[in-house]
Amino acid sequence: MLTLTGMILNVLETPKGVTxxxxxxxxYHQVQVQAEEVLKNGQKRLSLLxxxxxxxxxxxxxxxxxxxxxVSAWARAKNDVQYQLVPGAIPEAKTPVKKAV
Numbered sequence: 001m002l003t004l005t006g007m008i009l010n011v012l013e014t015p016k017g018v019t020x021x022x023x024x025x026x027x028y029h030q031v032q033v034q035a036e037e038v039l040k041n042g043q044k045r046l047s048l049l050x051x052x053x054x055x056x057x058x059x060x061x062x063x064x065x066x067x068x069x070x071v072s073a074w075a076r077a078k079n080d081v082q083y084q085l086v087p088g089a090i091p092e093a094k095t096p097v098k099k100a101v
Contacts, residue, residue, distance in 0.1 A: 001070050001071070001072065001086055002070070002071050002072065002073055003068050003069065003070060003071070004033070004035060004049075004068070004069045004070075004071045004083060005035070005066065005067070005068050005069075005094060006033040006034050006035035006036070006049070006066070006067065006069070007033065007034045007064065007065065007066050007067070008031060008032070008033055008059055008062050008063050008064065008065060008067055008091070009032045009033065009034050009048070009063065009064075010031075010032040010063065011029065011030070011031050011032075011053075011056050011059045011060050011063065012029070012030055012032070013027065013028070013029050013030075013056070014026040014027060014028055014029075014030060015027075028052055029052065029053050029054070029056040030050050030051060030052055030053065031050075031051045031053050031056070031059045031085070032048060032049070032050055032051075033048075033049045033051060033067075033069070034046055034047070034048055034049075035047050035049055049083055051069070051071070051083060051084065051085045052084070052085065053085055053089070054087070054088070055088070055089070055090065058090050058091060059091055062091055062093055065093055065094075066093070066094040067091040067092060067093055067094055068091070068092045068094055069085060069089055069091055069092075070085070070086040070089045071083045071084060071085055071086060071089070072084050072086060
């Protein structure tokens with residue numbers, strides 16, 4: 001298990017529908033998280049991650065806050081990583097770090 005740190009931007013339910021074959025799709029909840037990715041040259045890139053959750057209410061009160069999330073990760077394509085929330089994952093609010101002046 002890995003811990004992903006990022007800011008929760010949105011919690012949503014995907015639209016439901018029916019395929020031509022009659023199979024239903026959609027209706028699941030997603031959390032949109034903005035994460036910072038450090039590149040090989042030291043530069044930072046912001047990424048928007050859409051993570052499926054079965055506990056949307058645990059995330060709604062944390063929109064706009066920095067959180068730590070337990071995730072699993074795997075390589076999806078060349079230089080691309082896919083993340084998935086660990087089943088039953090509950091976000092842990094992170095306290096902002098104050099920088100010395």
